[in-house]
Amino acid sequence: QVQLQESGPGLVKPSQTLSLTCTVSGGSVSSGGYYWTWIRQHPGKGLEWIGYIYYTESTSYNPSLKSRVAISVDTSKNQFSLKLSSVTAADTAVYYCARGGGGVTRAPYYFEYWGQGTLVTVSS
Amino acid sequence: QSALTQPASVSGSPGQSITISCTGTSSDVGSYNLVSWYQQHPGKAPKLMIYEVTKRPSGVSNRFSGSKSGNTASLTISGLQAEDEADYYCCSYVASSPVVFGGGTKLTVL
Numbered sequence: 001q002v003q004l005q006e007s008g009p010g011l012v013k014p015s016q017t018l019s020l021t022c023t024v025s026g027g028s029v030s031s032g033g034y035y036w037t038w039i040r041q042h043p044g045k046g047l048e049w050i051g052y053i054y055y056t057e058s059t060s061y062n063p064s065l066k067s068r069v070a071i072s073v074d075t076s077k078n079q080f081s082l083k084l085s086s087v088t089a090a091d092t093a094v095y096y097c098a099r100g101g102g103g104v105t106r107a108p109y110y111f112e113y114w115g116q117g118t119l120v121t122v123s124s
Numbered sequence: 125q126s127a128l129t130q131p132a133s134v135s136g137s138p139g140q141s142i143t144i145s146c147t148g149t150s151s152d153v154g155s156y157n158l159v160s161w162y163q164q165h166p167g168k169a170p171k172l173m174i175y176e177v178t179k180r181p182s183g184v185s186n187r188f189s190g191s192k193s194g195n196t197a198s199l200t201i202s203g204l205q206a207e208d209e210a211d212y213y214c215c216s217y218v219a220s221s222p223v224v225f226g227g228g229t230k231l232t233v234l
Contacts, residue, residue: 049221101175107217108223109175110175111215
């Protein structure tokens with residue numbers, strides 16, 4: 001059973017960089033066919049795709065966040081990470097890491113395994 | 125990319141069937157059989173219920189089924205149970221994004 005667990009600060013100051021890590025167990029970030037993805041949910045709102053990384057280190061980001069987002073992978077630790085720069089209160093959300101599947105495309109189109117989510121609050 | 129359109133809320137009594145719609149465009153739902161549905165209980169992570177329009181992951185009850193017609197996908201829950209009360213989100217592949225989510229539907233079991 002694949003399990004994902006987010007970790008990182010729960011409070012970030014405005015203009016600083018939000019950094020989160022997702023640790024994967026029961027599966028390998030080096031496995032082909034899966035897309036290691038970050039998704040967020042603003043309080044009381046819907047889901048927003050942030051971006052993903054493939055084991056080849058190929059990445060894709062939501063155009064609305066692209067200038068501020070970077071996703072990386074550490075295969076030695078079986079982890080992938082999110083960095084979101086220049087944060088504002090609008091970035092306050094629950095951040096989820098997930099494993100995306102995409103058997104017929106070169107991008108994820110469903111998310112079978114999710115972390116429990118971590119609330120990140122942007123406030124001074 | 126605009127979010128897919130879902131009703132804000134639906135309700136039903138135990139044992140009944142309900143259907144949640146998810147309307148997109150010819151660029152997303154209408155172009156690909158790559159719609160997925162997620163169930164989210166309060167304070168919990170979303171759970172995949174349906175993928176590729178009609179497929180159920182292992183362990184998901186066969187009371188949950190999906191379909192699609194044109195630009196609209198649907199999730200049907202039959203034999204409604206109290207534990208089905210949750211928020212439901214649809215999601216579609218779209219080449220430019222690669223995914224777009226619906227705004228979510230709150231299901232109330234009366």
